[in-house]
Amino acid sequence: MSIESFGSRLRRAMDSRGPLCVGIDPHASLLDSWGLPDTVEGLERFSRTVVEALGETVAVFKPQAAFFERFGSKGVAVLETTVAEARAAGALVCMDAKRGDIGSTMAAYAEAFLRKDSPLFSDALTVSPYLGYGSLKPAVDLARENGAGLFVLALTSNPEGGEVQHAVRADGRNVGATMLGHLAAENAGESPLGSFGAVVGATLGDLSSYDLDINGPLLAPGIGAQGATPADLPSVFGAAVRNVVPNVSRGVLRHGPSVEALRSSAARFADEVRSAVAGA
Numbered sequence: 001m002s003i004e005s006f007g008s009r010l011r012r013a014m015d016s017r018g019p020l021c022v023g024i025d026p027h028a029s030l031l032d033s034w035g036l037p038d039t040v041e042g043l044e045r046f047s048r049t050v051v052e053a054l055g056e057t058v059a060v061f062k063p064q065a066a067f068f069e070r071f072g073s074k075g076v077a078v079l080e081t082t083v084a085e086a087r088a089a090g091a092l093v094c095m096d097a098k099r100g101d102i103g104s105t106m107a108a109y110a111e112a113f114l115r116k117d118s119p120l121f122s123d124a125l126t127v128s129p130y131l132g133y134g135s136l137k138p139a140v141d142l143a144r145e146n147g148a149g150l151f152v153l154a155l156t157s158n159p160e161g162g163e164v165q166h167a168v169r170a171d172g173r174n175v176g177a178t179m180l181g182h183l184a185a186e187n188a189g190e191s192p193l194g195s196f197g198a199v200v201g202a203t204l205g206d207l208s209s210y211d212l213d214i215n216g217p218l219l220a221p222g223i224g225a226q227g228a229t230p231a232d233l234p235s236v237f238g239a240a241v242r243n244v245v246p247n248v249s250r251g252v253l254r255h256g257p258s259v260e261a262l263r264s265s266a267a268r269f270a271d272e273v274r275s276a277v278a279g280a
């Protein structure tokens with residue numbers, strides 16, 4: 001029996017639930033504003049509340065591994081539960097762990113997040129290609145085998161990213177464009193959508209000099225706390241906007257701990273995204 005690909009599962013989730021991805025980023029300041037202690041117990045209450053509020057409506061959750069790892073093994077245990085509960089609620093999970101290393105070590109990272117029986121198995125994983133795109137091959141292979149996906153950092157939302165990603169190579173292409181080219185090759189011939197996506201910040205303004213037509217998803221962080229809005233998406237992404245998975249973390253999470261307020265905030269962002277994409 002063949003496994004359904006991540007790209008196919010994601011397209012279905014985007015069509016039925018809308019494309020919004022909500023981050024699960026338990027910042028210490030958010031725990032505090034939710035009236036929770038900055039402890040493993042606080043972390044657990046926070047994550048469970050987000051999943052309870054939004055698990056049946058958002059297409060994708062993006063837990064930010066760093067906020068769990070800062071509590072050590074107990075925090076990682078909460079991350080495992082969060083992933084399982086989010087997936088059980090019907091959402092896809094993109095683990096934002098931004099892993100990247102030499103190929104032999106990358107294989108171990110891939111096993112941690114993309115092996116079907118791993119406690120942290122996620123539908124997709126963010127990865128860093130800055131040890132060379134080829135170093136990601138073990139993750140590409142395991143993702144394909146298990147119907148999972150990757151989001152490769154191509155053009156990140158932070159202002160410092162350009163120093164690396166806009167650097168121009170000997171062939172005249174810049175580094176970010178080169179990563180997009182690798183992903184287009186990875187996704188060639190896939191339908192309805194390839195499983196190998198790019199991270200492209202919603203904060204970056206006009207990207208018309210880039211070929212964003214990679215036949216794969218474009219994970220777009222930067223909406224809300226970093227200043228971008230859903231209305232920016234068409235001008236940033238052009239025709240590729242239909243493959244954009246816009247991420248909002250603090251912009252939604254700051255409305256907790258009320259489940260109702262979290263739901264209304266996510267619904268507002270989802271509506272704004274829908275209108276922006278429909279008008280594009």
Ligand SMILES: O=c1ccn([C@@H]2O[C@H](COP(=O)(O)O)[C@@H](O)[C@H]2O)c(=O)[nH]1
Pocket residue numbers: 023025064096155156157158199200201221222223224225226247248249250251
């Ligand atoms: O280019 C990137 C890649 C990843 N991120 C991550 O997304 C969220 C954004 O959080 P907000 O609260 O909505 O700003 C966070 O987990 C980042 O690590 C990114 O912002 N930019």
